[in-house]
Amino acid sequence: xxxxxxKALLLGVATLTLLHTAHADRCEYVTIGDEWTYNYGAVFxxxxxxxxxxxxxDLYFNRPVDSIDYYQGSAQKVDDQHFILIDDSLxxxxxxxxxxxxxxxxxxxQPVVTAAAINGEPICDGAWTTVxxxxxxxxxTGMMPxxxxxxxxxxxxxxxxxxxxxxxxxxxxxxxxxxxxxxxxDVGHDLTGGYYDAGDHVKFGFPMAFTATMIGWGxxxxxxxxxxxxxxxxxxxxxxxxxxxxxxxHTAHWEFYGQVGNGGYDHxxxxxxxNMTMERPSMKIDETAPGSELAGETAxxxxxxxxxxxxxxxxxxxxxxxxxxxxxxFADAKREHYHISIPDAAGYYQSWSxxxxxxxxAALWLYRATDDATYLDRARGHYAEIxxxxxxxxxxxxxxxxxxxxxxxxxxxxxxxxxxxTDIQTFLDWVKHEAPYTPGGLVYLDTWGPNRHAAxxxxxxxxxxxxxxxxxxxxxxxxxxxxxxxxxxxRSFVIGYGQNYPKRPHHRSSSCPxxxxxxxxxxxxxxxxxxxxTLYGALVGGPGANDEYTDxxxxxxxxxxxxxxxxxxxxALAALVELN
Ligand SMILES: *[C@@H]1O[C@H](CO)[C@@H](O)[C@H](O)[C@H]1NC(C)=O
Numbered sequence: 001x002x003x004x005x006x007k008a009l010l011l012g013v014a015t016l017t018l019l020h021t022a023h024a025d026r027c028e029y030v031t032i033g034d035e036w037t038y039n040y041g042a043v044f045x046x047x048x049x050x051x052x053x054x055x056x057x058d059l060y061f062n063r064p065v066d067s068i069d070y071y072q073g074s075a076q077k078v079d080d081q082h083f084i085l086i087d088d089s090l091x092x093x094x095x096x097x098x099x100x101x102x103x104x105x106x107x108x109x110q111p112v113v114t115a116a117a118i119n120g121e122p123i124c125d126g127a128w129t130t131v132x133x134x135x136x137x138x139x140x141t142g143m144m145p146x147x148x149x150x151x152x153x154x155x156x157x158x159x160x161x162x163x164x165x166x167x168x169x170x171x172x173x174x175x176x177x178x179x180x181x182x183x184x185x186d187v188g189h190d191l192t193g194g195y196y197d198a199g200d201h202v203k204f205g206f207p208m209a210f211t212a213t214m215i216g217w218g219x220x221x222x223x224x225x226x227x228x229x230x231x232x233x234x235x236x237x238x239x240x241x242x243x244x245x246x247x248x249x250h251t252a253h254w255e256f257y258g259q260v261g262n263g264g265y266d267h268x269x270x271x272x273x274x275n276m277t278m279e280r281p282s283m284k285i286d287e288t289a290p291g292s293e294l295a296g297e298t299a300x301x302x303x304x305x306x307x308x309x310x311x312x313x314x315x316x317x318x319x320x321x322x323x324x325x326x327x328x329x330f331a332d333a334k335r336e337h338y339h340i341s342i343p344d345a346a347g348y349y350q351s352w353s354x355x356x357x358x359x360x361x362a363a364l365w366l367y368r369a370t371d372d373a374t375y376l377d378r379a380r381g382h383y384a385e386i387x388x389x390x391x392x393x394x395x396x397x398x399x400x401x402x403x404x405x406x407x408x409x410x411x412x413x414x415x416x417x418x419x420x421x422t423d424i425q426t427f428l429d430w431v432k433h434e435a436p437y438t439p440g441g442l443v444y445l446d447t448w449g450p451n452r453h454a455a456x457x458x459x460x461x462x463x464x465x466x467x468x469x470x471x472x473x474x475x476x477x478x479x480x481x482x483x484x485x486x487x488x489x490x491r492s493f494v495i496g497y498g499q500n501y502p503k504r505p506h507h508r509s510s511s512c513p514x515x516x517x518x519x520x521x522x523x524x525x526x527x528x529x530x531x532x533x534t535l536y537g538a539l540v541g542g543p544g545a546n547d548e549y550t551d552x553x554x555x556x557x558x559x560x561x562x563x564x565x566x567x568x569x570x571x572a573l574a575a576l577v578e579l580n
Pocket of ligand 1: 177178274515
């Protein structure tokens, strides 16, 4: 307190006392640029509160700073947390921008500027609040070489940051609040809940369903990993957040809402989901406008869910199974591409592989959930329908193309139908021996989000290894890919984990300061500093073909995060926990 009083007296500006005690979390006019260990470059850029001839800028830090380099003028150290930058050469009118570049050297944790004044006049308006940044709730476990259990915990935690609708009391991501509470009101239904797709806020049903299917598959077949990491309940909650929403979106017999939010409207808004005001239209499939990929994948997700909850909540398990059966019948009987019926999805998540893979996948999951052999026969029928054409080569396992997952599952559920085994072996061999790789060793199945493609195949490698398929080799391959993602090249691609992880993901809500600070239009998207909220556990898209990667918020190809990116990834982590 004495320090603050002395400063106020020294400067003869009583308001500075107020300024310093009513400190903001961060001053919105300082952005951190290049960061190194124990120092960073930063830019102070703010409108002058009044006309000026000569500038002195007071900077107050939340943590100790050793020294500041300011080459345009001079820097005075008042104490460890208060510096004054002085530049007599600057003059201008009120409202003109004063920009100073400086470098801060510090002894420990990174300090941020919490308050500032220009020529004695306070200027930070508290747009950054006093809410402390969330500490990672996932404890290290000591697992080596990477802490797979801790990353599994974080990877599931990421889904809490993507939640839409009313948030529950046990929500661990405390910088998120209730949002999109009007979803469905345009069509007279309650379509609140579910997940925002990625760095945006559209609820795209098709990839959301794949996300649920993969989280559920991991919970079933890597259950021991989930158990020993203490993540079973969290994993189930992540799954149920999607499937509760699917039950709401199933509004009538053969009627299912597959998207809420318009891609164009949504993507032109950069801000919090809590503060969206654009229209969020609800779009459905039904008997007159069907959609087999969407209905099929949702059927698969709900069949998986019925297995996950069989011994946990029998009533829920039965309820989701009924809907799964109905949606599969709908998908099979009324065959149409879902983007024809929900055209807005075409620009984002058109299923290029068509619907035979979802029909096959749904039938196999329904067999696993029911033991009803007619589903196995129908699965063989769907298998036979998959077109064999040069541009239909199997080169990925993803939200679009489920074939490799279905073939894997087929080897377990229908071993007599040997095509499944031949096909999955062919695919995994192709990935290991013929697919492109970055020089650093990441399998490079797509320029868009290669990390998740690697994680998706890693899941299948672990799973097939457990079935006895080239076990040692497939496990080694998968562990290598997850190793690349977690830090083999000196950087981690999982936010909040490991060395040099991404700090500027293309993700709207985490780029905003804590409430009640406004998420200035344009500011949060483009400011150079780290996202104010650490989006723990999110896997970013990944490097270019030569391992090059820039931690750039504007780069949605390499630096976005998404629900589907994490879905098989968490399963692969559970597999690694089992092997440790
Ligand atoms: C933004 O959302 C938060 C959380 O719901 C709310 O407290 C705040 O008032 C909203 N701000 C605006 C400008 O709507």
